[in-house]
Amino acid sequence: MCKAPAVIDLPRHNAHFCAEHLQQLCRRQVAKAIDDFEMFAPDDRILVAVSGGKDSLAVWDMLIDAGYRADGLYIGLGIGEYSTDSGAYARRFADERNLDLRVIDLREEYGYDVPTASRATGRVPCSACGLSKRRLFDQAALDGDYDVVVTGHNLDDEAAVLFGNTLRWDIDYLARQLPVLPAANGFPKKAKPLVRLTERETAAWCLVRGIDYVVEECPIAAGNRHLAYKESLNAIEATSPGSKASFYLGFLERMTPLLADRSAAAVGELHECERCGAPTTGEVCAFCRLVDKAAAHVPVPVELVVGRRR
Amino acid sequence: MCKAPAVIDLPRHNAHFCAEHLQQLCRRQVAKAIDDFEMFAPDDRILVAVSGGKDSLAVWDMLIDAGYRADGLYIGLGIGEYSTDSGAYARRFADERNLDLRVIDLREEYGYDVPTASRATGRVPCSACGLSKRRLFDQAALDGDYDVVVTGHNLDDEAAVLFGNTLRWDIDYLARQLPVLPAANGFPKKAKPLVRLTERETAAWCLVRGIDYVVEECPIAAGNRHLAYKESLNAIEATSPGSKASFYLGFLERMTPLLADRSAAAVGELHECERCGAPTTGEVCAFCRLVDKAAAHVPVPVELVVGRRR
Numbered sequence: 023m024c025k026a027p028a029v030i031d032l033p034r035h036n037a038h039f040c041a042e043h044l045q046q047l048c049r050r051q052v053a054k055a056i057d058d059f060e061m062f063a064p065d066d067r068i069l070v071a072v073s074g075g076k077d078s079l080a081v082w083d084m085l086i087d088a089g090y091r092a093d094g095l096y097i098g099l100g101i102g103e104y105s106t107d108s109g110a111y112a113r114r115f116a117d118e119r120n121l122d123l124r125v126i127d128l129r130e131e132y133g134y135d136v137p138t139a140s141r142a143t144g145r146v147p148c149s150a151c152g153l154s155k156r157r158l159f160d161q162a163a164l165d166g167d168y169d170v171v172v173t174g175h176n177l178d179d180e181a182a183v184l185f186g187n188t189l190r191w192d193i194d195y196l197a198r199q200l201p202v203l204p205a206a207n208g209f210p211k212k213a214k215p216l217v218r219l220t221e222r223e224t225a226a227w228c229l230v231r232g233i234d235y236v237v238e239e240c241p242i243a244a245g246n247r248h249l250a251y252k253e254s255l256n257a258i259e260a261t262s263p264g265s266k267a268s269f270y271l272g273f274l275e276r277m278t279p280l281l282a283d284r285s286a287a288a289v290g291e292l293h294e295c296e297r298c299g300a301p302t303t304g305e306v307c308a309f310c311r312l313v314d315k316a317a318a319h320v321p322v323p324v325e326l327v328v329g330r331r332r
Numbered sequence: 333m334c335k336a337p338a339v340i341d342l343p344r345h346n347a348h349f350c351a352e353h354l355q356q357l358c359r360r361q362v363a364k365a366i367d368d369f370e371m372f373a374p375d376d377r378i379l380v381a382v383s384g385g386k387d388s389l390a391v392w393d394m395l396i397d398a399g400y401r402a403d404g405l406y407i408g409l410g411i412g413e414y415s416t417d418s419g420a421y422a423r424r425f426a427d428e429r430n431l432d433l434r435v436i437d438l439r440e441e442y443g444y445d446v447p448t449a450s451r452a453t454g455r456v457p458c459s460a461c462g463l464s465k466r467r468l469f470d471q472a473a474l475d476g477d478y479d480v481v482v483t484g485h486n487l488d489d490e491a492a493v494l495f496g497n498t499l500r501w502d503i504d505y506l507a508r509q510l511p512v513l514p515a516a517n518g519f520p521k522k523a524k525p526l527v528r529l530t531e532r533e534t535a536a537w538c539l540v541r542g543i544d545y546v547v548e549e550c551p552i553a554a555g556n557r558h559l560a561y562k563e564s565l566n567a568i569e570a571t572s573p574g575s576k577a578s579f580y581l582g583f584l585e586r587m588t589p590l591l592a593d594r595s596a597a598a599v600g601e602l603h604e605c606e607r608c609g610a611p612t613t614g615e616v617c618a619f620c621r622l623v624d625k626a627a628a629h630v631p632v633p634v635e636l637v638v639g640r641r642r
Contacts, residue, residue: 189568189575247571253567254567265499280591
């Protein structure tokens with residue numbers, strides 16, 4: 023692109039990028055996503071779901087860099103050393119930049135952790151983890167009067183989830199796989215500003231911006247189907263650069279209109295959980311039921327859950 | 333399944349099969365496909381598109397075995413030794429069983445072959461080949477008063493094509509990817525009775541039935557995207573047996589209803605080619621234009637086309 027030294031080659035753009043042009047690319051793609059999908063307005067208060075990994079720290083940095091008002095929320099999931107490390111990266115990022123990071127520790131505040139919840143409920147760990155995070159981010163956004171919850175899901179994440187939903191032709195999941203979900207039925211608005219950026223690009227953003235992040239994958243997630251779908255798509259991308267982006271963006275452009283009727287119907291009849299007030303289809307919501315079982319269970323060390331999967 | 337020696341293990345059925353039970357499985361899956369998708373009736377006259385490979389010989393054998401009236405048509409594509417060999421296998425199969433096989437040689441009857449057509453028209457070889465075969469099978473079915481053209485596309489083929497169409501979200505192609513297409517607009521009815529069988533299963537059918545077939549892939553097709561999509565799906569199937577079948581059959585069950593409106597609209601305005609009378613959207617159909625260019629071109633040996641792709 024210019025004469026400055028390249029930091030990354032991007033085959034789908036058929037070019038090498040220097041630090042400055044890489045940042046320009048990222049800023050443009052994020053601005054385009056926010057604009058195209060009407061994610062939020064300049065004055066909206068944003069709550070970023072922070073994991074300590076490259077994507078959530080990159081999206082928080084990009085939002086602040088672009089002048090948005092964005093606070094962070096980190097949830098301590100109790101996944102051994104991985105959680106200790108990722109929490110430290112999240113705190114350091116916020117401290118160094120004088121940003122507002124709230125921390126919720128599952129064990130301290132709710133009496134359980136993800137490995138224990140998985141064992142106590144019989145759910146796969148990623149399911150127990152996702153349920154906990156969704157509920158706590160939603161609640162924090164509503165309590166804190168935020169306009170939108172932002173997550174760091176990137177193009178690779180969304181393409182892999184889309185691939186899984188497509189392999190099963192799960193029409194209800196497909197209908198709801200959107201880069202922005204409006205506030206509705208007691209849920210806050212949610213947006214994914216990184217859907218036009220790959221994980222190589224967000225990693226490069228962190229590199230050139232001097233952002234330290236937890237590099238390891240979650241030890242429990244390692245080997246799950248989501249990662250297998252990513253590998254499949256990476257193999258296709260390697261022979262046909264750009265196919266990952268055209269898979270995901272083509273879905274949004276040409277397929278979601280055909281699913282529009284199903285998107286609303288897929289939510290179902292909701293009312294308030296009689297314990298916590300969150301929207302649910304049952305009497306007591308899945309999160310309250312999970313907390314009941316998990317907090318009553320003897321703590322399960324992460325090694326036991328990882329060992330079981332392998 | 334029984335005490336007879338196993339000839340094949342089928343993880344998606346979680347069992348090993350002996351020669352007899354393998355045949356039973358194949359017969360049932362083919363009968364179910366013919367029945368579920370209303371492919372043809374017991375007295376229909378069937379024209380089988382025969383390539384000399386395992387799938388087309390297997391489907392022909394299965395149809396005869398089930399009591400249907402089925403003739404074959406083999407097209408000599410002029411793809412060097414591959415065509416010589418595959419033609420010999422097709423002829424021997426028909427001769428040994430006293431079946432009716434018609435042979436059309438592109439070079440002798442139309443003055444071109446696939447490598448030359450590809451070079452003369454600038455089409456990729458698989459596109460020139462597919463156009464030629466579709467046109468000649470259609471014409472032969474109409475001329476011979478056949479009720480339906482049957483092809484040997486198996487579950488792996490259909491899943492790979494579906495995967496490619498899905499990666500591009502090509503809605504018009506998706507809308508027309510059906511196991512049976514009714515006769516319409518001057519096209520004959522078409523059916524794919526093997527869509528519920530994998531290529532391992534059709535190969536096993538040939539093995540236990542003593543059917544010799546050309547084992548090599550077409551040398552020009554080797555390395556094309558279709559084969560890369562098959563490999564991706566095979567990797568997923570290896571970790572989650574049954575996912576290939578659920579991908580394709582789930583599409584038929586849950587997705588095609590959403591595409592029904594598009595299926596008819598996708599065909600477009602058709603009238604007769606002013607040269608050959610075949611249905612076309614232009615004045616002269618794509619096949620007549622291909623023959624014009626290809627027959628006027630100096631013959632191109634297959635090695636040149638294969639060499640160009642690699």
